[in-house]
Amino acid sequence: MSLVVYAAASVLGLSAVLLFSRPRAALRNPLTASTCAAVGLGAICFFLSAPVTLKAVNDFTGIPNFGAPLTYSMISAYSCSLIILLIHWRGGSRAYRRSMVVRAVATYGSLIVAIITLFTVADARTERLSDLDTYYANTPYMREMIALYLLGHGTCLLVMGFLCVRWAREVTGLLRTGLRLIIAGVVLDGIGFEVAKAVAVAARWTGHDLDFLSTNVAPPVVSVGALVTSLGFMIPRLLPSAVTHWRSLSDLRNLTPLWRELQSVTTAPKPTPSWWQLPQARLHWLEASIHDALLALAPHFDDQVRQISLDTALGNGNSPHEARVIAEAAMLADAARHAAVPKDHHIKEPSTYRLQATAAPGASGLVELAQALGQSPVVTAAREGSVKATHDPTH
Structure with missing residues (x-):
């Protein structure tokens, strides 16, 4: 008993x-x-x-x-x-x-x-x-x-x-x-x-x-x-x-490709969340870190890369919403690639485009962006530099 x-x-x-x-x-x-x-x-x-x-x-x-x-x-x-x-x-x-x-x-x-x-x-x-x-x-x-x-x-x-x-x-x-x-x-x-x-x-x-x-x-x-x-x-x-x-834990896993893409971007240092913190607290930390990294990366955004990727995604049969997410992810991957070597990166006109993924409530927009980064061949092409854009001829 x-x-x-x-x-x-x-x-x-x-x-x-x-x-x-x-x-x-x-x-x-x-x-x-x-x-x-x-x-x-x-x-x-x-x-x-x-x-x-x-x-x-x-x-x-x-x-x-x-x-x-x-x-x-x-x-x-x-x-x-x-x-x-x-x-x-x-x-x-x-x-x-x-x-x-x-x-x-x-x-x-x-x-x-x-x-x-x-x-x-x-x-x-x-x-x-x-x-x-x-x-x-x-x-x-x-x-x-x-x-x-x-x-x-x-x-x-x-x-x-x-x-x-x-x-x-x-x-x-x-x-x-x-x-x-x-x-x-x-x-x-x-x-x-x-x-x-x-x-x-x-x-x-x-x-x-x-x-x-x-x-x-x-x-x-x-x-x-x-x-x-x-x-x-x-x-x-x-x-x-x-x-x-539970949803926060799922979002944490889904945001991994996006955070991996942005980790090389220089941002203001933040204290890393403790391992014992609940998933929601860890997600808030990760979202804040991602938003800061995206702001730091904004000067490297290339509208032509985004437009070419948008046209390609639409041509591949994606819906307008899916194509827009893929195009943003491609522009982001291209910007992250050039941010790693900023002295060799020259854009004639800095983009004023605002990522719609950052305007979505909660982590939903960022999760979509992360999924496109990890799955779309259009994004892979941008990451490898095979999308023609307004960069100087050395690229």
């Missing part, structure tokens, strides 16, 4: 790190902060509930079963954090959200105090690492402690389920997908944890033995439920950013 819950804890912990990748920005945004808190507390709950961890906590404190109230208190705190997250996610006035958060904290704070108090006065000297709920189901004060933490978590699930079902009818897109995942996670958590634990404990109250529901069924099902719920919270927040970084 430890392996299952440790795996769930690791996934949730990694999710919390991704959400909290920018601490200052996260703390300024209540929604981001509460999401990080909920996912992080979920990871802590799973970590603490593993029998190996429970044994280590008990040995460290010297108190048999001390890990139980610690875990139950964290489950209650996790339940509270989920409700607070829904409060911020749902929105409303700042005063309303603050009032609801205070109520949730007061309710679950009182529950945590009650759990600790009941454990303190209970007689739980026999250490139980995997079946404490059922073993102590009929023990005074331990019985009430177990019932309280189950009641607190069950109430959280009911509130979440009700709010998410009602809210999912009002929204669309990723938010609706996230809410449906949360609902699925709540159902798994409710059936696999709450119902299984409650039935097993109630069976002990009536003199029956259904301990397997608590020890064998609940841990894996609640692990899956927590992961699904966390996905529901994270997808609407992380997926758009992940898609952006």
Whole structure:
């Protein structure tokens, strides 16, 4: 069982790190902060509930079963954090959200105090690492402690389920997908944890033995439920950013031919981006470097090379748009070739042409230019100097 819950804890912990990748920005945004808190507390709950961890906590404190109230208190705190997250996610006035958060904290704070108090006065000297709920189901004060933490978590699930079902009818897109995942996670958590634990404990109250529901069924099902719920919270927040970084990574690869063509051009030095920076940041650096290099290369642009290449591309059956991109790429390749030996390069009339690729939004225009540089035979001819232009007869 430890392996299952440790795996769930690791996934949730990694999710919390991704959400909290920018601490200052996260703390300024209540929604981001509460999401990080909920996912992080979920990871802590799973970590603490593993029998190996429970044994280590008990040995460290010297108190048999001390890990139980610690875990139950964290489950209650996790339940509270989920409700607070829904409060911020749902929105409303700042005063309303603050009032609801205070109520949730007061309710679950009182529950945590009650759990600790009941454990303190209970007689739980026999250490139980995997079946404490059922073993102590009929023990005074331990019985009430177990019932309280189950009641607190069950109430959280009911509130979440009700709010998410009602809210999912009002929204669309990723938010609706996230809410449906949360609902699925709540159902798994409710059936696999709450119902299984409650039935097993109630069976002990009536003199029956259904301990397997608590020890064998609940841990894996609640692990899956927590992961699904966390996905529901994270997808609407992380997926758009992940898609952006994936596209940035694709653009970085596609811009390689263009950057290779321009690397010999003298530009103002810039700090190289660190290897650990996200693709979007690296793409911004590369775009800025390319634009600077293109500005430095502009005096070497030859309109005749561009016009000859345009006519050739049109003659080869390219569309007007494709031909224009190929012509710009050919002019760029020719300019880069001559910029490498500027003292031998003479143009009668400097070009005033502005590359349309630099006017396109984002990196799309530059990507088209890079693809033409790497694929078009017209560009290859310009790079090799076989396009006749206004250069002096020595070329």
